[in-house]
Amino acid sequence: MRIRPQTLARLVLVPTILLTVIGVYGSILWTVNISFTSSGFLPTGKYVGLDRYYELWGQARWRVAYTNLFVFGGLYIFFCIGAGLLLAIALDQGVRGRSFFQTIFLYPIALSFIVTGLAWRWILNPTTGLEAYVRGLGYEGFSFGWLSDPDMAIFTLVIAGVWHSAGLMMVIIFAGLQSIDGEIWRAGRVDGISRFHMYRGVVLPMLFPVFVTCLVLLAMNVVRSYDLVVAMTGGGPGYSTDVPAKYIVDHLFDRANIGRASAGATMLLLTVMAIIALSTYLGRKETRR
Amino acid sequence: MKDQNAIAMAAIYAFLAIAAAFFAIPLIIMLLTSFKTAEEVREGSIFFLPESWSLAAWGKAWGEACIGRVCEGIGGNFWNSVLITVLATSISLLLASLNGFALAQWRLRMSGPILGMLLIGAFIPYQIMIYPLVRLFATGGMHQTLGAIVTVHVLFGLPILTLIFRNFYIGLPEELIKAARVDGAGFFQIYGMIIVPMSVNVFLVAAILSITGVWNDYLLGLIFAGPNFQPMTVSLQNLVGTQMGLPEYNVNMAATILTALPPLAVYLLSGKYFVRGVTAGAVKG
Amino acid sequence: MTRVEIDGVERAYGAVKVLKGIHLDIEPGEFVVLLGPSGCGKSTLLASIAGLDPVQGGEIRFDGRDVARDEPSDREIGMVFQSYALYPTMTVRKNMSFALRVAGMAKPEIDERVNWAAGVLQIEPLLERKPAALSGGQRQRVAIGRALVRKAKVFLFDEPLSNLDAKLRGEMRAEIKALHEKLQTTFIYVTHDQIEAMTLATRIAVMSGGEIQQFGTPDEIYRFPQTRFVADFIGAPSMNFVDAVLRVEGGRASLEMGQVRVELDDYAFAAPPRDGQPVIFGTRPERITLQGDPSPGAIPARVTGVEPMGADTLVWLDTDGHRWSARVSPEEANALGREVHARPDPQGISLFEPESERRL
Ligand SMILES: Nc1ncnc2c1ncn2[C@@H]1O[C@H](COP(=O)(O)OP(=O)(O)OP(=O)(O)O)[C@@H](O)[C@H]1O
Ligand SMILES: [Mg+2]
Numbered sequence: 001m002r003i004r005p006q007t008l009a010r011l012v013l014v015p016t017i018l019l020t021v022i023g024v025y026g027s028i029l030w031t032v033n034i035s036f037t038s039s040g041f042l043p044t045g046k047y048v049g050l051d052r053y054y055e056l057w058g059q060a061r062w063r064v065a066y067t068n069l070f071v072f073g074g075l076y077i078f079f080c081i082g083a084g085l086l087l088a089i090a091l092d093q094g095v096r097g098r099s100f101f102q103t104i105f106l107y108p109i110a111l112s113f114i115v116t117g118l119a120w121r122w123i124l125n126p127t128t129g130l131e132a133y134v135r136g137l138g139y140e141g142f143s144f145g146w147l148s149d150p151d152m153a154i155f156t157l158v159i160a161g162v163w164h165s166a167g168l169m170m171v172i173i174f175a176g177l178q179s180i181d182g183e184i185w186r187a188g189r190v191d192g193i194s195r196f197h198m199y200r201g202v203v204l205p206m207l208f209p210v211f212v213t214c215l216v217l218l219a220m221n222v223v224r225s226y227d228l229v230v231a232m233t234g235g236g237p238g239y240s241t242d243v244p245a246k247y248i249v250d251h252l253f254d255r256a257n258i259g260r261a262s263a264g265a266t267m268l269l270l271t272v273m274a275i276i277a278l279s280t281y282l283g284r285k286e287t288r289r
Numbered sequence: 290m291k292d293q294n295a296i297a298m299a300a301i302y303a304f305l306a307i308a309a310a311f312f313a314i315p316l317i318i319m320l321l322t323s324f325k326t327a328e329e330v331r332e333g334s335i336f337f338l339p340e341s342w343s344l345a346a347w348g349k350a351w352g353e354a355c356i357g358r359v360c361e362g363i364g365g366n367f368w369n370s371v372l373i374t375v376l377a378t379s380i381s382l383l384l385a386s387l388n389g390f391a392l393a394q395w396r397l398r399m400s401g402p403i404l405g406m407l408l409i410g411a412f413i414p415y416q417i418m419i420y421p422l423v424r425l426f427a428t429g430g431m432h433q434t435l436g437a438i439v440t441v442h443v444l445f446g447l448p449i450l451t452l453i454f455r456n457f458y459i460g461l462p463e464e465l466i467k468a469a470r471v472d473g474a475g476f477f478q479i480y481g482m483i484i485v486p487m488s489v490n491v492f493l494v495a496a497i498l499s500i501t502g503v504w505n506d507y508l509l510g511l512i513f514a515g516p517n518f519q520p521m522t523v524s525l526q527n528l529v530g531t532q533m534g535l536p537e538y539n540v541n542m543a544a545t546i547l548t549a550l551p552p553l554a555v556y557l558l559s560g561k562y563f564v565r566g567v568t569a570g571a572v573k574g
Numbered sequence: 575m576t577r578v579e580i581d582g583v584e585r586a587y588g589a590v591k592v593l594k595g596i597h598l599d600i601e602p603g604e605f606v607v608l609l610g611p612s613g614c615g616k617s618t619l620l621a622s623i624a625g626l627d628p629v630q631g632g633e634i635r636f637d638g639r640d641v642a643r644d645e646p647s648d649r650e651i652g653m654v655f656q657s658y659a660l661y662p663t664m665t666v667r668k669n670m671s672f673a674l675r676v677a678g679m680a681k682p683e684i685d686e687r688v689n690w691a692a693g694v695l696q697i698e699p700l701l702e703r704k705p706a707a708l709s710g711g712q713r714q715r716v717a718i719g720r721a722l723v724r725k726a727k728v729f730l731f732d733e734p735l736s737n738l739d740a741k742l743r744g745e746m747r748a749e750i751k752a753l754h755e756k757l758q759t760t761f762i763y764v765t766h767d768q769i770e771a772m773t774l775a776t777r778i779a780v781m782s783g784g785e786i787q788q789f790g791t792p793d794e795i796y797r798f799p800q801t802r803f804v805a806d807f808i809g810a811p812s813m814n815f816v817d818a819v820l821r822v823e824g825g826r827a828s829l830e831m832g833q834v835r836v837e838l839d840d841y842a843f844a845a846p847p848r849d850g851q852p853v854i855f856g857t858r859p860e861r862i863t864l865q866g867d868p869s870p871g872a873i874p875a876r877v878t879g880v881e882p883m884g885a886d887t888l889v890w891l892d893t894d895g896h897r898w899s900a901r902v903s904p905e906e907a908n909a910l911g912r913e914v915h916a917r918p919d920p921q922g923i924s925l926f927e928p929e930s931e932r933r934l
Contacts, residue, residue, distance in 0.1 A: 004645065008476035009395035012387040013403060016447055022425075023444045024410035027418035034420075043424075087308060090301050103557075104309045107316070109567055110556035112505030114522045115549045118529055119315045122322070122538060123335065133334040163312065171564055223414045227507040231526055248416040249508070258420060265417040276412055464659035467626050472673035472720070473647030482672070486663035 028269065035262035043258055052263040062264060065242040068154055069271070072243065073222035075158045076165075081214050083162060084169025089199065091170070092177045102174075106167035113164065117231025120160035121147065150240035153233050157225075157241060160232060165221060169214050176210035177203065209283065216279045223272055244268045323347060323543035330538045346539035350547060354540050356527045363544050366524040370504055370551075372435070373520055377442035378499040381450050382492060384443065389454025390484055394466050404455065411448035419512055426513070433515025441513050442503050450495050457491045458484070490562070497559055497566035501552045521548045575602035576727040576760045578623070582632035583642075585618055592618045594784040595632065600777075605754050605761040607771040610781035611807065616764040619781070620732050623762060625649050636727065647673075649728070652721025656733040658713045660705035660720075667701040670719045684723075691722040694753070711742045718753070731763040735770065747773060768808055772796070780804050798924070802931035805856050805924055811888065813856045813924065814898040816873075820925075822849040829855055829925075832894065836871045840920055844934055853934060854926040861922030862900040864889060864914045872915035880907055891916060 035053070038046045056062050087105055091098050108116065123129045124147045131144045146152035180203060188198045226245040229235055235242040244264055251261035318335050323346050325339040352362040392400040422441060426432045469479045485492075510520035525548045529541045556563050578600040585593040592615045600606050608616045621627035623634055625646035634642045641649050661669050667688055674684045692698045695715045705713055714734060721729055731750075735743045751774055754761050765771055771778050772792045780787045780795060780803075788800040799805035805813045818831045827838040827847045865872060875898065879890035887907035891898040893916065900916060925934040
């Protein structure tokens, strides 16, 4: 007897479902479970309640890492969307060579965060990069040592991150601008409303869902930000540019403290769930209006 | 009025030019540096043109640069990355397109929940899942093998790729599949002879997304690939991070560009498909 | 030549019953048209016959063999869809040969069949083109050709002409009819176009709300509608209705509408009429003559509109609050004043029971 096509349609889904249920959801449960145990180098079954979480939050390095998530994330998202928006609006003014500019603005997104990090580390390196160049021009007092300054190093990550992702925001926002009906612009012209006020009062509010999409996309990059930090600062100087993603990986593999790493991972999971809830709420609110 | 417009346009062009410089300069500096000799790098400034264009750094990065005590460059890792990318992309595309077809056209009662389960999983950071996966592979004797690294790439690539295919297939008329069933074609015949030829463009978009994603990955390669299948991003980071003595910036930059070259080529060659690929993640399901 | 028996077929989407126990007995070589308003379940019934939509009850028999649980491909059917559903990446030849290739037929025989079907449909010059390079009518032909090559036992058509313009529709209609005469295969054809149904069908099944209202020849359906729904649905403009009361005096039946009486000497009653029985009286527009002067059996009416249609003229009437229409010759229409008397032809009367809306 031949197998019915509907049955085959169900069967082809089986590998993916198994893979996801075990690999994603099983792994999440495992990690959450381990975060309540005293596991160190190896996982153990000894439950210690919320001890690992107290331990985690009692540690300065985690607090710095978790704060950095929001410092880096907030600035990265703000500047990416801001730069993307400005570039998109500039390109929307009927400029010539639009595709040339787009190509230049967007290419960094094709590069890995490792490449991005190494490139910017080289440019921002005080002894070889920008600082040396400007001093060479005769401005001996010039100094740009953010990379080795514990208070400023986190901002170098923002610069590199924005360089990497702003082009993508530009493309997404530009597509949103293009999708706005030309009639609206004509109506605005008839009513004598300036372009600036059209953008601020009419066009940008219409693009609200696009900004939510951008926000989600960038937020996922922030939560996952591991490569960029490793390539650019290695978390340093000290642990001033540490982020949860790096903290977790370090504790899993180098420091062999699985329990604490799992507690950190669970905190990260909760953060992500809060972001998802927030963006769904924003999306809902928009559709309800 | 005319004048005002002209001034405004001039300002816009100036803004775009400055922005273009900001985006272009890192690549230019990397290129310039990679063509310099070691001496020149030490003495000159990053913005100077090389005095004599030298390919020495490129050759060294490819075949001789030392990572720790092993001096074989990152050429071998290039081929590892190619292998991992090709395998992971072909398997992901096959599974994702079959999934998308099954979810879109066969009126399965569970298709909504299944898609939801896949997509929610796609938002979770890898850090939460890597350790259990390491244990799982170790138990299966697969830790740090080609199979392990390809499997994790497929696992994490599938949700978004499945969504891309599903969104395309949901737009195809149901009657097409009905006609094919009356004609006696089974599930795989309909898939292979009708659906795949119709979705070449979607395969292209999905392939671009998958290729750049897998090639540019660092974390999964670091943990799951092991020394035998170490991808290029990992060896690049090791090369730059573990140099002994004076850093050879020209070699580092050549290695960096070598690593960036394949996705850059994909970007430049595929044009609008690339944009569709990288923004495909933005379309909500 | 295949006999198709549909025996109590049921289909529900959730709680909504779309097919409520359909019975149809289709003779070998018939051309049956399923006719009904949108959403009445025509496509669902056709898909059940094809095996594309699982049935939840009843049997579908081809020559006595129950096929209700067979895969579509095992039923030896050919099907033509409204959107044609041509495979866009394949040439016409590939489209037509697809089923045969899937079945693993030898190449020479495939070629022979495709060439034969292309000859029948006169699409030989199109064989190497892709569907995108064809006109609507040509696509339709290819879709039919795809069914033809399979030498199917039953041909199913789901509104195959509704995407074509009026002129082409007329031509294709004639071609499909000629094709049926040539092949002598059983055809089942879904449409909501009455003209198509009338001209093509050997028998029409009028459907409404998931039930068969009437199954009969076009003539029966038109002249002796079995339910008020059929009477109303068939014919444009539709039948004129008015409430009336039956009178039976001395074995002779007549109809009382206010002051007017209509004799019913020639009416074939399904059941013996009762005196005083309320009925719905119906008559078709072309069965009405209009006169200026009152006469026995003529209903007084006011003319509200005149629509010349060329060959004849439609006159819209107001008969004591009912909107009627009458189809008369242009000369007659010109001679009319505002107040007229409409006289129904005693041969063209339909009576329905008000409760059940069934024919009396
Ligand atoms: N997948 C489905 N789920 C729920 N209801 C459905 C589904 N498919 C069809 N229906 C319902 O079944 C009824 C019959 O549909 P069907 O397509 O058979 O109508 P039809 O007579 O062919 O109409 P049309 O002339 O518009 O094609 C409709 O009321 C429709 O809403
Ligand atoms: Mg229909």
